[in-house]
């Protein structure tokens with residue numbers, strides 16, 4: 001009896017580990033309700049239109065938790081898997097780098113380190129996440 005229990009838990013641990021490996025890069029984006037945020041159209045803005053926008057910050061916090069935290073950490077505190085996004089500069093250069101990364105993701109040598117989110121979430125949700133990230137930024 002005990003042996004079976006042990007085997008069962010070992011199988012569970014294995015399934016969990018395999019799930020994690022597969023889960024990486026293979027995104028299941030969570031739709032984001034952008035509430036009453038101003039719509040931004042198809043063309044990506046160069047800088048964040050929602051800086052300091054309370055509604056955007058609230059939407060961004062939740063969208064971050066659903067779509068980014070599993071790699072970048074809760075509250076944007078990285079556990080080491082992916083860069084700590086609190087360290088991203090808060091200025092226009094930071095906006096540019098952020099927009100480029102979230103739109104295209106990061107693929108190197110055929111390995112997806114980060115999936116492309118531009119089409120999946122849309123720029124409203126992604127700029128809302130950036131607006132929230134600014135509230136925890138190290139240089140804020």
Ligand code: HEC
Pocket residue numbers: 024025026064067068069070071072081082083084085088097098101102106113114115117129
């Ligand atoms: C599957 C894991 C994963 C998910 C999910 C993920 N990222 Fe990433 N992200 C990474 C990794 C890994 C890197 C570093 C890539 C590299 O090696 O350049 C990265 C890099 C970035 C960068 C560039 C940071 C820097 O310092 O250069 C930004 C910005 C970013 N991610 C934002 C986001 C946002 C916003 C979300 C949610 C919408 C998100 N990421 C979801 C794994 C992930």
